Amino acid sequence: xxxxxxxxxxxxxxxxxxxxxxxxxxxxxxxxxxxxxxxxxxxxxxxxxxxxxxxxxxxxxxxxxxxxxxxxxxxxxxxxxxxxxxxxxxxxxxxxxxxxxxxxxxxxxxxxxxxxxxxxxxxxxxxxxxxxxxxxxxxxxxxxxxxxxxxxxxxxxxxxxxxxxxxxxxxxxxxxxxxxxxxxxxxxxxxxxxxxxxxxxxxxxxxxxxxxxxxxxxx
Numbered sequence: 634x635x636x637x638x639x640x641x642x643x644x645x646x647x648x649x650x651x652x653x654x655x656x657x658x659x660x661x662x663x664x665x666x667x668x669x670x671x672x673x674x675x676x677x678x679x680x681x682x683x684x685x686x687x688x689x690x691x692x693x694x695x696x697x698x699x700x701x702x703x704x705x706x707x708x709x710x711x712x713x714x715x716x717x718x719x720x721x722x723x724x725x726x727x728x729x730x731x732x733x734x735x736x737x738x739x740x741x742x743x744x745x746x747x748x749x750x751x752x753x754x755x756x757x758x759x760x761x762x763x764x765x766x767x768x769x770x771x772x773x774x775x776x777x778x779x780x781x782x783x784x785x786x787x788x789x790x791x792x793x794x795x796x797x798x799x800x801x802x803x804x805x806x807x808x809x810x811x812x813x814x815x816x817x818x819x820x821x822x823x824x825x826x827x828x829x830x831x832x833x834x835x836x837x838x839x840x841x842x843x844x845x846x847x848x849x850x851x852x
Contacts, residue, residue, distance in 0.1 A: 634679035634749060634792060635810055638662045639669045639695075640711065641687055645734070649682065649711075652738040653745065657772060657788040659810055665689045673699075676809060678706055679796070680749060682741075685712040685723070693726050700727035707748045711736070749796065760795070762849075765834060767795070774834070781833050786811060790826045794839060794849040803846040823847075 636653055640646040641664040650660050661676070663669040666687050672678075681699075685692040696708055709730040710723045720731045729748045732741060750769060759768050766775040772788060774781045783791065789810045793802060807823045819825075827839050827847060837850040 634745075634789075634796070635659045635661070635677070636745070637669060637672060637678040637681045639666065639682065639687065639692065640664065640684045642684075648738060649741065652742060653682075656742050656745070657785045657792070658745075659789060666692070666695045669695070673704075673706075677806070680745060681706055681708045682745075683708055683710050683728075685710060685714055685719075693722060696723075696726045696728060707751075709741075709744060709748060711741075762795075763835065763838075763851075765838070769795070776834060783830075783833065786826055787830055787833070790823070791830055791834070794847070798849045801842055801846050801848045807847065 636658050638646065638649055638653075638660055640649065640662070646662055646664070650662050654660050661672055661678070663672055664687075666689050669681075673681075683692045683696060687695075692710065692712070696710075699706065699708070707729045708727065709732060710728045711732045711734060712719070712723075713734045715733045723731050729751075730744050732744060746769060759766070761767070764777045765781075766778075767773075769792075772783075774783065790807060793807060793810055804823050811822060827841075830839055831837075835850075840848050840850045842848065
């Protein structure tokens with residue numbers, strides 16, 4: 634997933650960024666709400682991690698504006714505000730989850746996975762796709778009972794197809810998944826990783842619609 638992290642604390646922000654990057658997600662880290670707004674205006678994110686107390690305003694207002702304009706991007710609030718009334722306000726504003734600081738980084742990873750699965754329409758972390766058995770929480774894949782190892786980039790790409798199994802994804806949409814891994818993306822990055830996934834998971838796992846993009850193959 635491509636995740637937008639909005640957090641002004643450098644120590645916590647670095648820890649969260651490193652944790653979710655290690656989980657195989659791409660991360661864009663902003664320390665101000667205006668920067669986050671600019672980022673969301675030009676890029677599509679799969680999930681937002683939102684602090685409530687930012688240098689240029691309150692995250693709750695930012696969240697309300699997102700929902701008011703119809704933006705349904707999943708949002709997990711991360712804050713030191715731990716009163717029940719604060720949690721109720723956050724959830725009523727449109728947050729999908731509420732995590733009180735300090736929190737365990739492994740719990741954050743679990744909550745990210747849970748929210749992502751709910752939005753993908755599959756709350757069960759284990760799914761079957763043809764000969765593949767996929768554990769989204771553990772990030773493991775078995776093909777015909779044999780384990781298959783994917784690189785972080787391959788996971789990011791395959792996860793994009795799994796989260797939108799019935800949709801055609803353009804090359805540009807898939808390229809956006811890689812932006813935080815490198816400063817520049819090679820023109821053939823998507824093609825290279827699609828080819829690698831086919832070799833590891835089966836030739837029909839990803840179907841090419843020439844001139845349009847790619848989609849997950851049928852089960």
